[in-house]
Amino acid sequence: MILSQPRGGKTRHSIQLLERERVLLTAKSITDSARGGIGGALFVVGAPGLGKTSLLDAVSHRVGPEFRVGRGTADPMESSLPFGLLDQALIGLGTRAIFELKESDRGASDVRARGFYSLLRWFDRACSGPLLLALDDLHWADPDSLALLLFLCRRIRRLPVAVLATLRPWPSAADEVCARLVQAGQARLERLAPLSDRGTRSFLAARLGYPPPEIEVRRSARLCAGNPLLLDQVAASIECGEDLGRLAADEGGRSAGEVSRSLLLTRFAGLPAAALRCIRAGSVLGTRFQMEIAVEIAGLRDAEVDASLEALQRSGLLRQLSGSWVEFVHPLFQQALYDDLAVARQARAHTEAFGCLVRRGRDAEAAEHAARSDLVDSDQALAVLERAGRSAMRVGALMSAVTHLSAAADLAGARAKPELLLALGEVLLAAGRLVDAIAVLERLEPHEAAGRDNAVERASAGVRVAAMRLIAHCHYGLGATDKASLAFTAALDLAGALGESAEVPVLLDHALACWITDGPAVALPLAEEACARAPASGGPARRARAVSGFVRLLAGDPSHLGDLAAAARAAQGTQRGPVADLAELSYTWSAASGHALAAAFTERFDEAEQAFRVGIEVADRIGAVEAMASLQMGYAYSTLLRLGRLQEALHTVDKVSDLAEVVPLIEQPAAFAHAYVLLLMDRLDESDAWCRRGETSAETRPGWWPRQWGWHVRGMRHLREGALDEAAEFYLRIEAETARQGIREPCLLPWARHAMAAHIRRGHTADAVRVVEWLERSAEGLPCRWPRIAAATGRGWLAEAAGDDARAQACFEAALAHHDQVRLPLERVETLLAYGAFVRRAGRAVRARELLREALDLSERIGARWLARQAHEELAVAGGRRRRRDEQPQLTAQEQRVADLAGSGLRNQDIAGQLSISTKTVEYHLQRVYAKLGINSRRYLIEMRARGAHRKDGEPATG
Structure with missing residues (x-):
């Protein structure tokens, strides 16, 4: 089957020439900069039908073979598909590794951070030539693609990457992302306007081949509001001899959307009934779909299939993609057909689509239909939604995971299994929705074990322990440390039924959380209790002793640093080396990072530097972003700054700040590290700005x-x-x-x-x-x-x-x-x-x-x-400079300092305190200053300081 007419082909004249060229010139400046190694982004916003796609086509064609182009088109039926939009674009660039991460026991937030960082690293390493990310219909993009796009656009300036994306103003999520980037100076924005009355007249004349009567121009302008796609349908109606006056008359009392849908549906009027059923089924699947699935949903008999496909081929409403995939030539056609279905029919069609996709093993796509269908009590829909949500969690697609797991929990209601609620709570925590996470996790109320199998009860208890630990983390994130401690205590009580080995991780988790919020006074007793309950040997015992050794050092006791060093050596000696240790990093701590920090605090800087470098290299290799950010931050604070390597420290902290969006815990220490090093560099305004940022x-x-x-x-x-x-x-x-x-x-x-x-x-x-x-x-x-x-x-x-x-x-x-x-x-x-x-x-x-x-x-x-x-x-x-002999008597260095401080408004006692002299000495210097400068009060000093009049050539620079 070959379907003709490329999408947007009829709209190649849809933008007034000057406006089109203006946008193309802006796009050219973005791609030219990328060609020179400086990345940038351009977003083109406009109502449907204004020719945004044709612009994207033109730019993709103009950049030529020098650019590798990754093209992606969003679809409303893929709005919860994990990274659905960017996945398409990255396939075109030759990478999918970010979305094919192996299942891991890492938390969802770190999996997401790892994926984002891996993609940034891929761009950094793979950019032998310029790249173009061409993204169409961004308004339908899944929220995870939007989050990843925001992350990339904030960091591509140093890469030869151009991003060109088109979107409508509504739905608003994509438009809000664009606004944030434009406001921060990290992207440019062009808005397309509809055709004017003059443009409408020119468009119709070009389309019809003759100047239309003025009455038809006015009717067309009113019907189409300057939308070239709708004008194209009006022109087709005129060519068919339809009465435009009747169409205009029918407009009364209807919304603009209803009028545009009526105009678009006229294109389907000549299709056979079977073909119309088939393309309506396709509209339920989205702007792109596989024809055999649409045929199955439409229930076409074998005898109807060929005739229907032939009719659709002639209609010019679809175009062929690879394999059996087809696409509407414009999303408005798909939207018009879908909206024309009754609500009940839409739900039934989604149910049928759900069944077709599940039978083909496509859970992620089926999940979207499950959420829109009438599958109220379907165990199959519940299972598919949960599988899709867990799959999204594994690749860090937090928003998609929240959507699917929330739908599953809602569908299950009181029947929701503890494991489902735990997964939903974890992903809500990772997405920063802490209050919602607590509400979900608190549904896991303890219950009696009577009549239950011991193995089942132990598994359930393990889930509840994990839930209480997550609740504790949520409370810590909200600043409610008392509630967090209560949650950890509850988790410890629940873990008691599972044995001491289950209690140790809870105690260590609590200790590591406390050292961040309450210091060693609270953390040390917990770490010591973990040591007491840990087995005599093995990994849990080593980790407990390592945490205890680290917290003891903070409390002033270095006697257990050997335990910390032994744990770090043991991690190095395991089969996976330091990878296993970093994979267990919790609250910015692991045996490796703890050992490195302890070495730096005790001034064994060579040992600390080696430990930090190894840890950072391993974290970078495996994409453990939380571990890497934590290690780099500790390296900057404890080692680079103390060794006076300020430029290196600033560079390291800059890299950490780049990761703050995916590792929010690092934002505050990175801000204050910036403030400190910039203060030492005498870049005071920048230091103050970073300090305010950290305080916020x-x-x-x-x-x-x-x-x-x-x-x-x-x-x-x-x-x-x-x-x-x-x-x-x-x-x-x-x-x-x-x-x-x-x-x-x-x-x-x-x-x-x-x-x-x-x-x-x-x-x-x-x-x-x-x-x-x-x-x-x-x-x-x-x-x-x-x-x-x-x-x-x-x-x-x-x-x-x-x-x-x-x-x-x-x-x-x-x-x-x-x-x-x-x-x-x-x-x-x-x-x-x-x-x-x-x-x-x-x-x-x-x-x-x-x-x-x-x-x-x-x-x-x-x-x-x-x-x-x-x-x-x-x-x-101290007399380290001489005055020139030909100068008139000037202020001494000490007099100059006193004059400066008095001119800034300080009192005599404040000046005395700062200069470590007596108040009488300050008064003596001020009298000499007044005599030399020919003034008689401090007021003149303040005025002269404002003008810089009393500063002489011999004074050291202050900049």
Whole structure:
């Protein structure tokens, strides 16, 4: 069978020439950029029948053989088919691996993240030449394809990939995706307008071969509202001698949709009854269908089949695709036929389609028909919906899985099996619908075991344990930690009936959740209980001891780090190597990641770097995106930043941020990592923007560690700018949270040095003493040097404040001696700045300049411009620069600093605190500033600072 007339062929003149060329020029700019290695996306929006498909055809033809083209067309009957639209397009590009993942015991959210990341990686590695994704009728796309398209369009700028998609404004889901991308500057948008009256006249003249009478033009414009496809049907009616006046008269009282459907249905009027039944059956199957299925649904006799196919071939309403597949030449024809069916007939037709597809083993397509059919009490429909939902889960098509499993649960009602509700709850959790997930999972109420087989009861109990764990995760995601703890306790009680081996995973899950939200104070007892209940040997015992060893370190006890290292070695030694360990990653933790973090916190940086690199490489290879994001984040925070590799840290955090859409848990720590490294680079506006972004995320996501990093960044900024009360407030908050959570590993977040500086500068030495004593107690049992460095620095500041310069000197020297035993370049700069400023204040300018020059050189070498600027200013105060002899008397470096701070509005006592001098010294400097500048009050300083008038050539740059 050969069916003619390509889809959209009659609409090649459907857009006014200038508008068509405008859109084609925009598309050309997108494809030209992709040809040059810069990806982009263009969305063309317009009402049906305006020629969007012909535009897509034209662009696909114009790019030529240089481009590989992946073409996909969405279909309303495939709107819940997992990745149905993008699957078509990717077949054209030569890949389907993302949608053929093997069944896994991973959670649905990580399977989805793995698939998204795998596709991005495929584009990155396969793009030897430019690619075009040409997507038609995006408004009918399945929601998973829309989510994946959104993910890709946000990341293809660095790839030679052009995306061109056409859509109608309604249904609105696709239009909303386009709007988000356009608003973010990640795509361009063109909207097609219907033909004007003048365009209608030109179209009809071209179609009929003569200028139509004006009355027919006006009637046609009113009937068709500028839609070229409908105008084509009107022209056909005119050619057949139909009375256009009658059509216009019939319009009264009918909606625009009813009028357009009547016009389109005139194309089917001449078909034989059997052929019409066949094409109506096809409309139930969608815009694309297999003819033999339509024949079966229509119930055609053998004698009717050939005549019907011949009539459909001549009609020009269908076109041939590959094999026995055919397609309506325009979706409006399919829509008109389908809408013309009575509702009851539609339901029966979907029931028949369901049976045909099930018999052919096509569950995913059959599921859509089951949801639209009248199969109310069908066990077969229930089974198909559940199978389709689980299949969608396995490839990470969360929205399709939610659709099918929800339909199955609704169909089953009170008969819904626990396994079905558990699967639906898991996929709702993965899709971020936490409240809905809780409601579904709470339907799994415990019940009596009387009269039930023990094996069946144990299986049911296992399902209920899993459900309570998922409920706990939902509550944690909603920030309801108390409810989460209650859910974990309930899960533990249920697991008790299954034996201690079933209790260990629940306890570990609870412990790992708690260390993220409540710290080791809550997590450690749970980890210890897991160790007590675990068997003497084997994987569960190793994992329990590893979790306990990690949490113990956070609590200041490194004595069990050997258990953590042994678990990491055991994971490396298994048949699957570290793959198995990463596949078990829970709450951003595995034995591999825990070992790497512990090595970094205890300053075994070579060991940490090796562990992180191996873990990241394995996670990347197997597509374990949650594990990879977690490992990269830990690598940036614990190792790269502490080693002063700022550019590398920023690059790593950028990559993590790219994954935040599919690993939402990583968004908050990635934002604060950006804020911290950009602060050190002196990119203050960017740092502040990322900090605000992290703070916004912190409002909805639990997690003390990233939130405290945000407080630390704010505290550092306030401290540097002389806002000592504000700085101290942030550090008091961190200190209180640290105590509440039982954290005794100061390297987890190195806040203590800056806290002591803020407290001492504002004259609150008791607060500084409390922090330094916490550092010293923590350092007693830990092998790391940084707590000793920070404590020695704090003791030096306290000794100076007490007037004991000899003691202060010894403390600062002790801090530098500790630095000689460990690589901590950023911290060394901080120590050199503190020591150099003390020596300068003690009147030893030569020694001060030596220390400050080292701080300046080191900070510039590692790219820490924020610290370099501080070192530059301190060096200038210490006399590290000379004024030109021909200059008039200028401000000294210290006078300049006092003038700057006073001009910014700070009080004398605030200036004294920031510069570690007395208030009387501030007043003395201000009097000299006023005399030199010829002014008599602070008001003039503020005005001059605004104009930059008092800044002289000899002052260090601040940018």
